[in-house]
Amino acid sequence: MRGMSDDHAHVQEFFSVRAADWDSRFPDDGPAYTGAVAELGLRPGDRVLDAGCGTGRALPPLRAAVGPSGVVVGADLTPAMLRAARRAGRDRDGRLLLADACRLPLRSRSLDAVFAAGLIAHLPRPEEGLAELARVVRPGGVLAVFHPIGRAALAARQGRRLAPDDLRAEPNLRPLLAAAGWRMTSYADEDTRFLALAVLDG
Secondary structure (H helix, E strand, C coil), X not given: CCCHHHHHHHHHHHHHCCCCCHHHHCCCCHHHHHHHHHCCCCCCCCEEEEECCCCCXXXXXXXXXXXXXXXEXXXXXXXXXXXXXXXXXXXHCCEEEECECCECCCCCCCEEEEEEECCHHHCCCHHHHHHHHHHCEEEEEEEEEEECCCXXXXXXXXXXXXXXXCCCCHHHHHHHHHHCCXXXXXXXXXXXXXXXXXXXXX
C-alpha cells in the first residue's frame, strides 16, 4: 500500500510533465468552466476556493462572480501547475497556494464555496479530501465537483471503459459526499460537462 508521500509524488509527477502545455491541449474548455461557476450561485463579496486549481482556468470566472470585494484562492499540490497559472496571469484573479487539498492551510468555516475541477479522482482518500473541503466551508456553503467533459467522453479520450466503481458515478458520489457532510443537490453527466453540486448542511 502506498503512503501519503508516495501518493503526492505520483500526483505531482503526473501533472508536472503536463503543466506547460495543459491549457493548449484543452483550449475549448473555458466556456464549460464559466458555466459551472455560474451554477455555484456566488455573490459579490463571497469567499471561494478552487481546490486542485491546476493552471487556474476557473479563477477568472470565480473572480468575476465574487467581484473585487470577494476572496478567491487557488490551491494546488504541483508547483509546475501554479507556475503555469502565473504565466497565464491568473494570479491576478486569485491568491495561489501550494497546498494539499486534504490539508488546507485555511480556517474552518471560512469559505462560502469550493470549486473542484477534476480533483476527486486524484485524491488518495477521497472521503478525507471531501471532509477537509467541508471543514473550510460554512454551513450552507456549496461545492461544485466539475469536469469539462462527461464521464463517458473522458473514458473514451483515455481509451478505457466506464467502470462501475467510478467515483463520479451518481450511486458512488452521492454517499461519498454525504459521508463528508455534503448533500448533493444536482447531478449532470453530459458529453460536454460533468457537474455535481452539493450543499453543506449545518
